[in-house]
Structure formats: structure tokens, C-alpha cells
Amino acid sequence: MTGPKLGLIGKPNVGKSTIFSAMTEGSAEIGNYPFTTTKPNLGVAYFPVKCPHTELGTPCNPREGYCREGTRYIPVRIIDVPGLIEGASQGKGMGNEFLENVRDSDAILLIYDASGHTAMDGSAEITAVTSPEEEIRMVLGELDSWLVSKLGSDWDKFARKADSTGEPIGHSIQQKLSSYGVTLSQVHAIIASGNFPGKLLSWGKGELEEFSRLMFSTVKPVILVGNKADLLETSPEAPEGSYFVSGDLELALSRASRGGLVTESSTGVTPSPGLSPAQISAVERMTEVFSRKWVTRIRELLGQTVRDHLKLLVVYPVYDDRKWTDKEGNILPDAFLMPEGTTAESLAFRVHTDIGNGFIKAINCRTGMVIGRDHSLEDGDIIRIISKS
Ligand SMILES: Nc1nc2c(ncn2[C@@H]2O[C@H](COP(=O)(O)OP(=O)(O)OP(=O)(O)O)[C@@H](O)[C@H]2O)c(=O)[nH]1
Numbered sequence: 001m002t003g004p005k006l007g008l009i010g011k012p013n014v015g016k017s018t019i020f021s022a023m024t025e026g027s028a029e030i031g032n033y034p035f036t037t038t039k040p041n042l043g044v045a046y047f048p049v050k051c052p053h054t055e056l057g058t059p060c061n062p063r064e065g066y067c068r069e070g071t072r073y074i075p076v077r078i079i080d081v082p083g084l085i086e087g088a089s090q091g092k093g094m095g096n097e098f099l100e101n102v103r104d105s106d107a108i109l110l111i112y113d114a115s116g117h118t119a120m121d122g123s124a125e126i127t128a129v130t131s132p133e134e135e136i137r138m139v140l141g142e143l144d145s146w147l148v149s150k151l152g153s154d155w156d157k158f159a160r161k162a163d164s165t166g167e168p169i170g171h172s173i174q175q176k177l178s179s180y181g182v183t184l185s186q187v188h189a190i191i192a193s194g195n196f197p198g199k200l201l202s203w204g205k206g207e208l209e210e211f212s213r214l215m216f217s218t219v220k221p222v223i224l225v226g227n228k229a230d231l232l233e234t235s236p237e238a239p240e241g242s243y244f245v246s247g248d249l250e251l252a253l254s255r256a257s258r259g260g261l262v263t264e265s266s267t268g269v270t271p272s273p274g275l276s277p278a279q280i281s282a283v284e285r286m287t288e289v290f291s292r293k294w295v296t297r298i299r300e301l302l303g304q305t306v307r308d309h310l311k312l313l314v315v316y317p318v319y320d321d322r323k324w325t326d327k328e329g330n331i332l333p334d335a336f337l338m339p340e341g342t343t344a345e346s347l348a349f350r351v352h353t354d355i356g357n358g359f360i361k362a363i364n365c366r367t368g369m370v371i372g373r374d375h376s377l378e379d380g381d382i383i384r385i386i387s388k389s
């Protein structure tokens with residue numbers, strides 16, 4: 001599995017494992033008490049795109065993910081980690097263990113309790129004991145302090161050595177952060193977008209904090225997800241840019257659907273015949289909550305995370321530009337996630353190093369146009385690469 005990795009983080013008891021289970025159709029342990037999760041859960045979830053096979057009229061044969069009724073489901077990796085409390089960056093609670101797990105996440109879904117019914121330490125409360133803003137500030141603060149402490153460890157020694165080599169500072173920082181999945185061009189972009197002195201020895205805590213803030217807004221975007229939307233009656237006005245979901249109802253619906261109690265389609269949820277009045281009223285409840293305009297379904301959240309926040313495109317490489325198949329005749333076997341601005345040549349390298357090295361030209365299979373190595377690809381493109389090898 002090669003898809004991007006999304007980390008679910010947040011304070012205890014906000015519903016991370018519930019969302020994880022609903023996303024992955026798995027069964028992480030869920031409990032109404034803090035620190036239910038003591039070890040990270042890893043799983044695979046799928047986000048939907050309209051499958052180009054509908055243009056061909058013949059079903060596709062995905063190598064990864066699956067396709068149902070013209071919708072292709074593309075895999076992403078999800079990690080659910082133990083709840084985070086204040087002081088986690090200094091190792092409090094399961095702090096360090098949790099934070100190490102987001103190291104190689106491509107994006108972070110910061111799950112908070114939009115209903116404000118979970119106390120800061122994760123115990124369930126009837127009355128609102130914390131504002132979502134306070135909760136988000138705490139989690140972001142811990143993320144920042146953790147990265148600052150990692151980046152800042154042995155700073156003087158590191159900076160003196162790096163400055164003396166005369167290497168560009170981005171290069172040294174990227175090496176220091178090599179296990180965090182940050183590329184050299186991303187480090188350069190961060191440095192270019194802030195106000196950083198050219199000598200690392202001149203950097204202080206302020207610079208490290210600024211670097212961390214930029215890293216979590218660009219390289220590893222943090223996406224705010226307010227859970228327990230079912231407990232709210234009206235759309236919350238804040239925080240800006242947040243999504244609102246109901247992990248509980250998502251999980252109930254996915255279980256009901258797998259158990260044959262309901263059928264879900266693009267038009268809604270239909271109860272199967274023979275349900276009890278209690279089951280019917282549960283289905284009505286789900287339908288009502290999911291019909292709220294401000295509530296996002298979690299698979300749409302995954303799709304938007306991949307496209308709008310990680311800025312990845314879905315591209316379909318094929319061998320036959322008319323039948324859209326590989327050499328074995330499989331229709332649209334691969335759906336690759338590639339960064340925006342990806343070229344035909346970089347797709348060739350993603351298919352295989354030899355194909356990249358032998359690149360001659362590519363064909364946009366929808367239009368039949370020949371495209372060169374530097375041509376930027378677009379979301380949904382179906383591309384044939386012609387290569388010497
Ligand atoms: N009303 C409501 N309750 C929810 C929702 N999602 C989760 N819960 C409940 O919140 C409690 C905590 O859920 P978990 O998924 O275990 O929370 P967690 O964030 O993984 O907790 P830790 O592993 O302890 O950090 C459980 O009682 C869930 O049933 C939701 O969308 N709505």
C-alpha cells in the first residue's frame with residue numbers, strides 16, 4: 001500500500017478510534033474513558049472519485065482499492081494514536097510515543113470534540129468544560145513544542161557544524177529532520193516563506209517555533225475535524241475552516257450497511273424490510289444528521305484532505321491508449337496519487353525507473369494528444385507513456 005498516511009490526533013475520548021473504525025471498517029477499541037487506545041491502530045481507508053471507466057462503458061480492474069457503481073475508492077493509510085494531553089511533548093501521558101507516530105504522517109487530522117462535552121483530561125462531562133478553541137490550541141501547542149524540541153535538540157553543536165560547512169541551511173535542516181518525511185524542496189519552501197537568518201547559529205526559539213508552525217501548515221497540514229456533530233443542533237460558527245463529522249453515526253451506519261440492515265447509495269440511506277421501530281428511528285436519526293449541510297461525511301473528508309490539503313492528483317497510467325489497459329488487458333489498473341504540478345516524466349518514473357529513464361513521449365488518452373516530458377498532468381488524466389524500455 002503506497003497511499004498517503006493520515007494521522008488522527010487529539011485529546012483523549014474525542015472519538016479518534018470511533019472515526020478510525022468507521023473509516024477503515026475495522027474495530028479499534030472504543031470506550032467512554034480516557035486512554036482507551038494504548039497502542040496505535042493502523043488501517044486503510046478509501047476515498048471516492050468518479051471512475052473514468054464510466055466513459056468506456058466497461059468495468060475497471062483496480063490493483064488497489066475497489067470500484068462500485070462507477071465510483072472508484074482509492075486507498076489512504078490511517079493511523080489512530082493514543083490521546084494527547086497537555087505536557088505530552090515533555091512525555092506526559094503517552095505523549096512521546098504518540099508524537100513519534102505522527103512523524104511520518106503526510107497530514108494530521110486534528111480531532112476535537114465540537115460539542116465541548118469532553119474535559120481536557122478526556123473524561124466525559126455533561127456540561128461543556130472546554131471550548132473547542134482551547135482544545136485545539138492545546139493540541140497544536142503540543143505538536144509545536146514536540147517538533148521544536150526535536151529540531152532544537154543539540155542545536156548549538158548542530159548549528160556550529162552546519163554553518164562551518166558552508167552548505168545551504170535547508171540542506172542541514174532536512175538532514176536533521178530526515179526521519180520526518182520532509183523533502184529538501186519542502187524545507188527550502190518553508191525557509192523561503194519565513195524570515196530566517198542565513199546562519200543557523202543565529203536562530204533562537206522564535207525561529208524554531210516559526211519553522212514548526214510553517215511545517216504544520218504546509219508540509220504536514222493539520223486539518224481541524226470537529227467530532228460529535230450529532231450532539232449539536234446548529235452549525236458552529238468557529239473555528240474557521242473546520243470540518244464537522246459524527247464518528248458515532250458513521251460507525252453505526254457502516255456496521256448497519258455491512259449487516260444488511262440498510263443500503264447506502266448516492267441518494268441516501270434506505271432501511272431494509274423488517275427492521276424494528278427502534279432500528280428505523282436510528283436510521284432516521286442518521287439521515288437527519290447527515291443531511292445537515294455543515295456535516296461532512298468522513299469519506300468526503302478523506303477526499304478533500306487528499307485533494308485540497310495534500311494537493312494530490314489522481315492519475316491513471318495505462319499501456320493501451322485506446323482500451324485504457326495494461327499489457328495484460330486490465331482496465332485502468334492503477335490510480336496513482338501524484339503532487340500537483342506533476343509532469344508526464346515524473347509519472348513515468350513513478351511507474352518504473354527504467355520507464356522514466358527511457359521516456360520518449362506520452363499520450364493523453366482522452367484527447368489522443370501527444371505530450372512532452374515537462375507537460376503538467378491534471379486530476380483524472382489517463383496517460384500512456386512511450387518509453388525505450
Ligand atoms: N455522541 C457522539 N459520541 C461519540 C462520537 N464519536 C465517539 N463518541 C463516543 O466518545 C467516546 C470516546 O470514543 P473513542 O473513539 O474511544 O475516543 P478516542 O479519542 O479514541 O479516545 P482515547 O483512545 O482514549 O484517546 C465513546 O464513548 C464514543 O462512543 C460521536 O460522533 N458522537
Ligand SMILES: [Mg+2]
Pocket residue numbers: 016017018029030036037081082083
Ligand atoms: Mg482511541
